[in-house]
Amino acid sequence: SKVPKAPSTECLELGIAAKIRLHRADPAAARHLAEAEQHADRLGGWVICALVLARSLEREQSGSAKEALAVLLDGALDTEEMEESAGLLAEATRLAIEVGDIRTAKTLVERAESMAGDSDVPHHLAVAPHCRDLLDRDPDLLLAAAEHYAAAGRPLPRAQALEAAGAALAERGDLGGARTHFTQAYAIYTELGAEWDLARTQAKFRSYGIRRGPH
Secondary structure: OOOOOOHHHHHHHHHHHHHHHHHOOOOOHHHHHHHHHHHHOOOOOOOOHHHHHHHHHHHHHOOOHHHHHHHHHHHHOOOOOHHHHHHHHHHHHHHHHHOOOHHHHHHHHHHHHHHHOOOOOHHHHHHHHHHHHHHHOOHHHHHHHHHHHHHHOOHHHHHHHHHHHHHHHHHOOOHHHHHHHHHHHHHHHHHHOOHHHHHHHHHHHHOOOOOOOOO
16 A cells, blocks of 8 residues: 655645646646645644745735745744755745845845855855845846856746846846846746746836847
8 A cells, every 4th residue: 555655745745836836827736735734734833945935925926925925934034944944035035125124135135145154055055145136136146146046956046036137137227138137037937837937027027128039
């Protein structure tokens, strides 16, 4: 007979499935998220990064960025596990800036930079410049973060860093550079089937007068 999986494994796998389907704008995400929550109830306060990201994304897609941020903060600031915290910090920083909570954004940046100082893992090294430059709007360091994510084999946060770099360049009036990184991010989102991210990114860059060019 099939050996039942541990609740933590079930929660992780269902959280990942929910997160992927949310990025793909797939209605099946709700079922995966509900099933993951059932297993999470048996884990106490154990932070499962994928589930926290799925919970947050579900709230953001429902129109509540503040609730989405609160979910991420519960995970990012309540765990000492580097891997779990690293997966949440950049998204939490982005949302903190989006809702105008700069104090929280600075706290998250400090946490990311402290974490990076103790690690040589590419993914961890990417998070610190990603968070810092979401706050400082420095496209060069956002591109450095994108390269670290590429080395770590993390295409989604790589696309997010490229998108942020493009937006920072657009804010400086460099529409050519902005279009380049928008196109790179768009290609990664397309490859991942991340329909929600594609729609969100297109809307953001249209506000700068940039539209997706020909293939």
